[in-house]
Amino acid sequence: MDHLRASKLSQAIKDDTGAIRTHVSAIESAVNKVQQVQVTATQRILLEWISSSDYPAQQSDTIKRRQEGTGQWFLDAPEVAQWLDDAKTTLFCSGIKGAGKTMVAAIAIDQLLDSAQIGAYGVAYVYCSYKSQADQDIVGILAAILKQLVQGRPSTIRPVEELHQKHAGRGTKPTLVDIYSALRDVLAQYPYVHIVVDALDECQKETRRQLCKKLLDLQKGTDVRLMVTSRFVPDIEDAFRLASRLEVEASDEDVKQFVVGQTHRLPGCVQRSATLQKLVQDSVVEAVGGMFLLARLHIDSLSGDTTAKEVKSTLTTFSKGAAALDDAYSEAVERIEGQRAKHCKLAKNVLTWITFAKRPLTTAELCCALAVKPGEAEFDPENKPDVDDIVSVCAGLVVVDQESAIIRLVHYTTQVYLEHISSRLNPDGQLKIAETCLTYLSFRVFESGSCATDEDFEERLRQHEFLDYAAKHCGEHTRCVEAKVAHLVCTLVTHSGILSCAAQVLLVPSYKYRGYSAHYPALTGLHWIARFGLCDVAKEFLRRKEGEICAVNAMDSNGDGSLIYAVKREHCAMAKLLLDKGADVNAQGGCYVYARGGYYCNALEAASSKGHEAVVKLLLDKGADVNAQGRFYGNALQIAAYAGNNKVLEHLIEKDSISQLQDPYNRTLLWWAAAGGQTTTVQVLISQYKYDSRIADKFGRTPLWIATKKGHRAVSELLSEECGPTDPGQTASPDHSDDSGSIQCDVCTSSIRATDFHYHCRHCFNGDWDVCEDCRIRGAFCAEETHVLVKRTIIDGSGLR
Incomplete structure (x- = not known):
């Protein structure tokens, strides 16, 4: 009996101990989660500062649309298994338009996120979009990858903190070198990282060239496992010619699964008939030719049918081959035009806005834009349409991403088609968009001018949901129809309060720090006009001014004239107009701009830095001084050499033939080209202009020294052959802190x-x-x-x- 009691007591103690351990483990887990939330909260500002992108929201929206059972062929492919398991592998997934490449990318990302233990390996991804090309430059894309990797392992945040220390106080942005270096440092703290880039073909050509190079360079030094999806584009295929390849094509089984999953959207007569359901499935599978997008459009085309005969008739209209997609779009537009007049008008306005918007629009922004009526002085919220109504009248051509609240066209090919038929669909569409933006910015509520604090500024943007878009893109829309709206623009920019409000939204830094909303220049109406290159508007504006020369030479609070605004954005016609009206071609910019990261003292320096050849030629013809000194890069010659803008450099040298031109620190153009890592420029200066590679600056630093110091290996190798063994650069070593x-x-x-x-x-x-x-x-x-x-x-x- 005692033995039995002892045994029971022992077992009870063990059970209690086990329960305690379980509770302790749960408590520790909860504490860890709390700590993780706290860390995330304290670091959120830094991560938002480095990148405002939200690709996880897009991933969530995309994977929600996956039809159950589809895409398994991709996960089962041996090429995918190799990419998941092997170090430094690249998987290139190409396919025709509408084949489901984005869904394949989302499935891959979902698999990675499901399989990854927190922080065990890195996962980052980017959804490229034709509509986001302005934001998706090389710096923006790499910064988004950096942000996601730090989010995955917060202990890696130190490189981001260092960038914040470097730039935030000055209000400057991290450079490509900054972001690339920080990304390299973070990658080194992971055992391996998977990076997925979807729709690379939708990036600008130069951006994708740079991105391919940078990602493949990172792969050389760290275990980066890269997956890229794209259409068949020659330069992209060439960049990944050595990668493992897997073509994306909607299989018949996947298309059938998709149609089965959409049965609830089909007419009631189909839902009640298994025979009709099979007919629809077989017809769609046969017609789409491996294109998921076409399957979706065909399902939408059946939505208006009410009888079995109508359904069968519609099925016979499904075209095949190259014209099938355009035919499906044409049929969708016909359905839009067959609606009631008010619904048709709403649909056409919606499609016009989304097609010609300069960036993706949120549902709130679009609803506000559609509510604005010409000539009104105040916004009337009762004019706003309902989002569900907006989607329903567009015949399946528009979708809403729920997580991000972005309203967009169903596919980028929809954009191409609608652009092609825009003159028929909505002939005055661009004019209406411009008038809407101008009307909104002119509302009485904005006459009070700019906001005094960050909090007031952010509250204004929250309350007036279309203000951000209107202020930043009004000028771009106006340029298409400026002769018709010149009077509206002039009225807007001559009201000091409205101009101040619009300028604040347009010019404040996108990265937030204490007092950021005050860091924008106070400008004149002509500065705003010049920034967007509105020549017709400028003529009208100057006709209203008594002193043209005073107006064109007026400075903003940074000391920049309207000419600088035009030149920076390569508006050559606007620059010529301003010069013809008396703008000073050699006007020097103010000092405050340098505290914000600007380095352009004059128009020629700005144009030379940007590589704007036509603008440089114009400025030189108008008497611009080649040797006018700037600041960091000296003069226009030196900044062109540093940036590797060889055509611009050629024009500048023709105007100034001083041999071996040197700056106050005795740095030659060859020195600057070497410092910028510009191999071709170095070759041109040596072979064509006979620059002496042995000339050192006043501190004894030769071009070879600076190239080696900054880690420009190709330039160092080239100069090493030109210089003698006594050149100090021969013994220099790269300074990786650069x-x-x-x-x-x-x-x-x-x-x-x-x-x-x-x-x-x-x-x-x-x-x-x-x-x-x-x-x-x-x-x-x-x-x-x-x-x-x-x-x-x-x-x-x-x-x-």
Whole structure:
């Protein structure tokens, strides 16, 4: 008996102990989750600062539309298994338009996210879009990947913190070098990372070229497993010619599964008849030719039928081959035009807005835009249509992404088709869009001008949901029809309050920091007009001014004239108009711009940096001074060499034939080209212009030295053959901190890490002049030798004279 009691007692103790362990484990898990939430909360600002993208929302929307049972062929493919398991592999998935490539990407991402333990390996992805090309440049895409990888493992956030320390206080943006370096550092902290890029063909050609190069370069040094989807585009196929390939095509079984899953959307006569259901399934599968998009459009085309005979008749109209997609779109437009007049008008306005919008629109923005009536002074919310009604009248051509609240066309081919028929669909569509934007910006509520605080500014954007779009893109829409709306624009930009409100929204930094909403220049109406290249509007505006020359040379609060605004955005016709009206071709920009990251002192320097050849030729013909000194890059010649804009450089050298031209620090054009890593420019300067590669700056630094220091291997190898064995560059070694430093030395362009001592001038260039310790030892000073340099670090802000 005692033995039995002891046994029971022992078992009870064990049970209690096990229960306690379970509770402790649960408590620890809960604590970890709380800590993770707290970490996420404290780091959210940094991650939003580095990238405002929200691809997880798009992933959620896409995977929700997956029909159960489809796409399994992809997961079962040996090429996918190899990509998942093998180090440094690349999987290139090509396919025809509408084949389901985006869904395949979403399925791959979903599989990765489901399989990954928190932080065990990295997962990042990008959905490229024809509608987001302005935001999806190389910096934006890499920043989005960086953001997701840090979110997956918050302990890797240090490189992002360093970038924030470098840029946030100045209001500048991280450069490509900054983002690439930070991404490389974060990748090194993962055992391996999967990166998925969908619809690479929808990026601009130069962006995708750069992206391919950067991702493949990252793959050389770290275990990056890359998957890319695209249509059959020659330059993309060539970039991934060595990758494992898998063609995406909607299988008959997947299409059938899709149709079965859409039965609830078919007419009641089909839902009640198994025979009709099979007929629909067989007809759609036969017609689509491996194109999921076409299957979806065919299902939509049956929605208006009410009898079995009508359904069978519609099935006989399904075309095949190359014209099938256009035929399906044409049929959808016919259904739109067959609706009641009000519904037809609403549908055409919706399609016009989405087709010609400069970026994706949210449902709230579109509803506001549709509610604006010409001539009204206030917004009437009772004019707003319902989102469900908007979708229902568009015959399946429009969808809403629920997570992001983006309303978009069903496919990018829809955009191409609607652009093609726009003159028939809505002849005055562009004019209506421009008038809507101008009317909205002119509302009485905005006459009070800009907001004084960040909180007030953000509250204004929340309350007025169309303001962000209207302020940022009004000018672009106006350019298409400017002669018809010139009077409206002039009225808008001559009202100081409305102009101030619009300028604040247009020009404030997209990255938020304390006081960011005040960091924009106060400008004149002509600055706004010049920024968008509105020549007809400018003529009308100047006709209303008594002193044309004063108007064209008026400066914004940064000290920039309208000419600089036109030149920066390559509006050559606008620049010519301003110069013909008396703009000073050699006007120097103000100082404050440098505190915000600008480096252009004059129009020629800005055009040379951007590589705007036609604008550079115009400015030179108008007497622009090639040797006018800027700041960081010296003059236009040096900035063109640094940027590798060889055609521009050729025009500039023709105007200034000074051999071996040097700046105040004795840096030649060859030195600057080497510092920028411009191999072709270095070759041209040596072979065509006979530049001497052995000429050093005043601190003894040769082009080979700076190229080696900054890690430009190709340039170093080229110059190494040109220079003698005594060149100091032969013994130099790359300074890897150049890629991840916190600020840049204004003398040698090398980076200064956050913990390194450097020398700072509080006066030169509005307190934005920094010299690294090495340059200071060699005698470097600031632009004015009477100033005092303060020795300090970035992190602790200490100052030692």
